[in-house]
Amino acid sequence: MWRCKECSESLSGRYELLKHFRLQHRHRQRYPCPHTNCPCTFKTWNALHIHLNRAHPKQNSQEQLELSIFSCHLCTSSDLPTERDYFVHIGTHFKSHETVPCMFVGCSFETNIYATFHSHKNRKHKPHTLKDFKPGVVRTTLVAQESSDNPVEYAHNQDDSAVEVHSACSSSDVDVTQNSSKVIEKNFAASLLKLEHFAHVPGTKIDEFLEELHYLSSATLPLSIDILEGVFQKHSPTTDKSVITEVATALCASNPLLKAIGKGGPLRTSYLRNQYYKDSFNVVEPIEYILDAKEKRSFQYVPVLKSLQQLFQRKDVVDKVVENHRVQQSNRGTGEQQTYKSSQDGSHFKENGFLSGDDLRILLTIYIDDFEICNPLGTSRKKHKLCGIYWTLSNLPPGSHSSLSSIYLAVLCKTDDVKKYGYDRVLHPLLQDMITLEQVGVFIPLLGRCLKGTIQVVAADNLGAHSIAGFNESFSGGYICRFCTATSTDIQTKEVKSGAFSLRTKELHDSHVKSAQENGASCFGVKRHCSITQSLDHFSIHTGYPPDIMHDIFEGLVPVELARCLALLISKKYFNLETLNKSILQFPYKWADKTNRPHVIPHTFSKRKTIGGNAHENWALLRLLPFIIGHLVPEGEIAWQILLDLKDIAELVVAPRQTDESIAYLEGKISEHRQKYQELFPDVRLLPKHHYLEHYPQLIRMFGPLVGLWTMRFEAKHSFF
Template sequence: MWRCKECSVYCPNRYELLKHLRLQHRHRQSYSCPHLNCPCSFKTLNALQIHLSRVHPKQACQEILELESFSCAQCSCKSLSNERDFFMHVGLHLKSHEIVTCMFRNCTFKTNIYGTFHSHKNRKHTPHTISDLKPGIVTTKNLFSQESSDANNDTLCPDDSAVGSISTSPCTDVDMRKTLTDVIEQNFASALLKLEHFAHVPGAKIDEFLEELHCLSSASHPLSVNIIETVLQKHGSTLDKLVIEEVATALSASHPLLKAIEKGGSLSTSYLRNKFYREHFNVIEPVEYVLDKRLSKSFQYVPILKTLQELFKIKHFVEKVVENHQIHKTSEETGVKVTYKSFYDGSHFKENYFLSCGELRILLTLYIDDFEVCNPLGTSRRKHKLCGIYWTLSNLHPASQSALSSIYLTIMCKSDDVKNYGYERIMQPLLQDVITLEEDGIFVPLLGKCVKGTIQVVAADNLSAHSLAGFNESFSAGNICRVCTATRSEIQVTDVRSGSFPLRTKDLHNSHVNSAHQNGSSCCGVKRQCVITKNLAHFSVQTGYPPDLMHDVFEGIVPVELAHCLSLMISKKYFTLDLLNKCILGFPYKWSDKTNKPCMIPHTFSKTIGGNAHENWALIRFLPFIIGHLVPEDEMAWQILMVLKDIIELLVAPVHTEDSIAYLESKISEHRKRYQDLFPNVQLFPKHHFLEHYPSVIRKFGPVVGLWTMRFEAKHSFFKHIIRLSNCFKNVPLSLSSKHQLMISYHMRASSFEKPILEMTNVSSVPVDVLERDIVQSIEQKCPGTIEVHMTRSVKTKGVSFKTGMLVVHGSNSGLPDFGKIVHIFIIQERLFFFTKRLCGWYSEHHRAFELTVCPTKARDLVELSDLADDYPLADYSVGSVRMVTLKRYVLV
């Protein structure tokens, strides 16, 4: 007997299990191996099937069989062998018009109507597992025995007497066939949706493919007749030729796929497919709002309340939200040492009574940005420039928020329309929905109550943030900061640390808004009241617009300072630009470092080297390894870049303490002094000033890396790809938003918002006693009684890959992190362990990296994932004759 790990349904053999997975779980992000002692998981069902054939070819059944028997509360029947038989049995009571109480926990629904019960079950309790049933319905019994473990017993059949009376009911068989037909049709429709809206295959081409498929299927009628005759002859039966013809015709006509793709079928044309998606996949369609009917000006709005209602119907989603809420609530009550891990730890959250009252609140993070869907340098420049407003739910774990499928669209319009009609007109339907969310909330059936919420923050670049918040959109003069009242000229001579710049408090900002309104001109950089603040009761400008690390640092300060410092070092003939580019291209990047390796610096660079955020981050991180040996240690330009590298490591750290914030503040002050001393004639950018606010920003908002726009920017690529392939520019916002909502409906069907804790594709089961002695001792100490472990060469957890040969940080010595090189990766009792060879790290100030040597004691350690000081793996590189490693982010030790 094979048990599905996803829903606990039993299947008689491997073939039936794979068929069950294809029908019921084809939308999952990964599939676990059904063998109970195998921790492997796979992205596709085909990969799982290959794994079963290669790794478990002789294992006919699972090693441990814990089967459930189901008891009926209406009668004395207690031997129903599986969930399907149980609900078929309940159906018999309903067809006899007996009143049946819902068997799921915390549900008091009653009915005596068969259709009403199944509608209730599908709406309120789908998906579900057997653990959701009320106590007493399911009884677990251990069937592990010598007979069940015999390899010759390929299946384990349930008690025939328990299912015999049910399987003979013609009404039940009809219902089962109808359900299976619907499942097959919907899964096929889902596959077509994936082709059309993920792979972006044109609808006309899919129509042609389905037409050809139907023709080929119809042409196979003689083959079906021949097969039926062969089977009948094999079993010694004969039927009239006309009867066989009729059977073959009936089989062909009743096949759900053929019925769906035949002429006039539900999936036969692009129009009918889209209609099917909207009827069966809970597609939340965009609503068009007309700005000017005469000029055909409009924008698309995806109702945010409807999206939230659909999300909160998903049990797994609600569980994750509640779990995350309980974690933060518990940490507040325990009163542990002050650390900043998320927005929940910042002062803005704690001082907002609506958010921090202890009740579960829906926290929305908005993102707003303009982007080009056509070539920004071509003839269509600015012609189809769009403004997109996205949102994500801050209640989820950061790893879940970063998935592009968890970033939802709410408004899509043309950028020119925003300028002509203003944000207040464009955002009106969105703000009306959020007002309802603040005042009334949405009803969550799984919690049995209404949950209120609001917009937590708005993530945006400086231009979009100033435009939406009502500040001046020019940064060349005047008051250029939305945190304080500093002017462009003042930031050249005074830093934030001096305390010379008054912070924008709520009262001060309101006085500036009133003055700007009365005088008709800006006051201290304020032009008008923020559109969101004007409508919402629990949102303010001071607490709603955090700075963006990506635009301020990686696409602002870093490329500019690299250009100035590299130009100076090239002029001093430490190296040439050609040599630098040769070294950048020839550097042996490893593992994940290859993904974002920096590009060549253009020969035409002057004030900036350009490049995107990932490339600039990688360049300044690996620059010490690439050209560090060519630059003298006392070179001032080099020191500026190395201090900037220290600042970046602190800014991208996921956890902060008061000590790390104070260290960041001192580094920013040092960097400013060095930069102005070396380049006295170069003016500081506004982004240099914004950087000086980051220490206080972390205290208010939590780690700034949790609020950057990096993942939101990646969402633009989806829309750019659609427009490039469709080449359709008629009502672009409608086309893009409609396709996006179909894509989101596919992900909602998957009901999986987090990747598996552990993902691996190849493991070996190894008895503990054959391992080396020090490994055995470590395992016995960490996990007493373990007799077998799983070994693998690579594993992925929460989106991060670990491989043998990588370095991990665990522990510290004299204030410096300890490194270990991964020798083996073990999975013990479903927990991830690394067996590491301890390395000694000596800090090199010039390289801002650690020189690695083998530990004199040659110690080796078994380290669990949760014990690591930083859960991001590193790679060591040869720098001359020395092995070195550089951190990617600051590590608290």
């Protein structure tokens, strides 16, 4: 017997097991070796085959197989087929608050808290083998059995799914056949779904392709008859030709792929496929909310709680989240020097008892951005601006990108409607879900309990953040900062570092909101309450809106300061614009810089006082500028030093890991940079973004490294639309 490590189904041979795994568990990212005692897993199917041939060559005579069965050491359950089933079962004892003694030999640890047990097991008994369990837990029997796999078959079938699919159908058991036919159909549908929604192949093109495929496959019937005739000739030459034709026709007609796309098949047309996806793939469907029935204004909301439940059905996600929580917990209180690697190292997180307590919480980052879906060159440009509100799970350690940290859509609304009806209305269904998440939580079957959670931060550009949070939406004068009460005049003469500005705190902000409500006028830049802070108990205005490094630095200060300094360097005749642009074009860009290669600088740049360009292009230009043009600038040139300082600052800000030392260094650099800039351009007013930058050192201590929020914004922009 060969037992699947994933679902514990038993199969007759190694090859059958591999086939089963490929078909039933193909969403797994790694394929485990089918041998019970082998812990190896593989990224690709091919690698697994190579491993099998090398590490477990087929034995000629008979194969010895160990069959293990687990018994609970607390109750009478004694037929738990796998280790995983055993631990799932142990979990039920924790759920009923029983004290569970550790099941490993020589260990006297006991606890009635699942999380404590889990971390004990990970610390003390990882890795372990079946021999490490206390006597009586594991029973192993040696089963001698005929090995039914055939190495020659492997060689032919390597990664050739078409062949496997056909052989899977040839099973004699009717039930199995029907079942596997359904599975093949579902896998096929999943492949088509990927084509349509990830590769953006239009549904009509897929219809055409499927029709063609169906036609071509049916056209192979005469060929099949020929082949069958050959086979029958060899083994039973008396068989009537009509029988052969019938066999071939039946085989052709029973092919689940052809059935699915043939007449009456469920995957035949775009419409039918969408039906099929909805029925088979747990689609979380958007709900339309009416803003104004008469004007026909509405927006779409994709229920976040439902999506969360779906996400937490994945074992890999749950494992990562639990593991991350455990690591965070064990890192707490270690006396070493403070390092900031994620938002959970920031003081805002640590000081929030709901987020950083012993209980595992679901942490969401909400991300808001406007984007255009139509040709931006068209005349009807404004009409198609959409506001997208996305969410992502911030429980995962930074850097664990890929499919785990996907960004999910929550709200889609026309930007004009957001302006007209306000964020309160548009955020309402989302906030209702968040209130439930804070107070009740969502049930996670894999953990057997509810997890509560909340919105950790809202990442938006400055305008977006100010309008949701209820601050002034103008940055040309007055109170321009959501972190402190500075005005655009104050920031010209005072530095954040000097302590001249009072930071906005919960108490201060509450009093501003109150006075704004009473007087009907904004108070210290506060126009109204923040609807998120208002609805949620554990979200607060002064901890919920991190800075936006993309617009502050890479699309803000960098293009503006580049324009000023380059204009000055050109006026000093170190080089001219033509030389500069030629060097920009001819520079040998490598790796990521190739895709983000900077554009040439437009002739209008000094009049427009910015070089334009997107964040990645500007970043590449600033970073590579010393290599592009540095040799033409004499030493000690102050405009050049300003650019180099800005480059250092940007580099420090995007660092994924910060220490108190690196933050102090950043603070010094920012102050130095400000001084030089004001010296060289005494008549130029500092921008609000200059002031925000001065907040960065303290903001990194509060929010953790800021770069995570940037990359996320960037990815979201490029996701679905």
